Amino acid sequence: MSIDRETFENTSEEELTDLSVPDQVLGFLVAHDDRAFQAREIATQTDLDEGAVSTALTRLKQRGLVEHKATYWAVTTDEDRLHSYSGYERATALFNEQLGTENKDEWQEHAPEEAHPSQRDEV
Template sequence: MSIDRDTFEHSSEEELEGLSATDQVIGFLAANDESAFKAKEVARRTELDEGAVSTALSRLKNRCLVEHKGSYWAITTDVERLDAHGGYARATALFNDQLGTEAREEWRAHAPDEPHPSQQDNTDDR
């Protein structure tokens, strides 16, 4: 996963090393909590190795922090369990520092009404 130059220059080594693959995966899924993803898509979007993502997802599933159905993965809807997980807090804090806090209602006001074509079920592709 790449970082911007400003983050590189102004972050300590501990801050830069603080996000494991598991933390990055849970941060990505939490930031995209309205969707479920295949492991390959999580790997592509987080710029992590697909094997590392699969291992992270399995660990998160064992901790009941993600849900798995078919080949799709999503963040848990159990907010208390998620809040108790330290990696989620670290990921959220780092992403907020780098990108600013999310204005969820503002984002939703500008979100399209229809899902992206990649999120639609294409049964015609069989």
Template sequence: MSIDIDQFDERSSEELAELSNPEQVLKFLYENRDRAWKAKEIASRTGINENSIHPVLSRLEDRELVRHKGPYWAITDDTSRLRQAYDTHRVTQLFDDLYGEEDRDEWIEASEQVDH
């Protein structure tokens, strides 16, 4: 996907970074927190593939960041939980930028060495 050259020139790197699917869903639901949405509409409005939206919403519900009733989804009304999740995400992102992303295979290998 391309962007307008004015957007490229005027926006910071952070503003141009692509959001993950969960980030897009949370941003959309937060910006539209006065309404509840069907999953298909959330997918359409965020550009997320319809096959991916239900797993994303389910994971967010497991983390108590969204609410679900019938076919409708809404952002959590627990703003402190939402803030905590956002802060944790930003710190993790900062550490990834400073030290590089963690490698799951390295963690598994290291834990196996400790166990023996």
């Protein structure tokens, strides 16, 4: 995954190397917690190898940090479990530093009117 020049210059080497593939995948899913993604979409968006992303997702699922349905993956809705994962804090801090903190009210202004297919209650 690429980082901007400012992050490159202002982040310690330890902080940059601490962000493992699972941390990056989890950070991506947390940043998009209102959606579910296929592994290849996550790989493309994070600039990671699809095989590494798939392995990371499997490990994150074993820890109860992500949910899996058909070919889609989403971050868990269990906030306590999520916050107990040490990589969550590092990933969140780095993504906030790179992209700024989230303002959910602003997101709602731009949210589509219709729910994503993964969020529909179709029978």
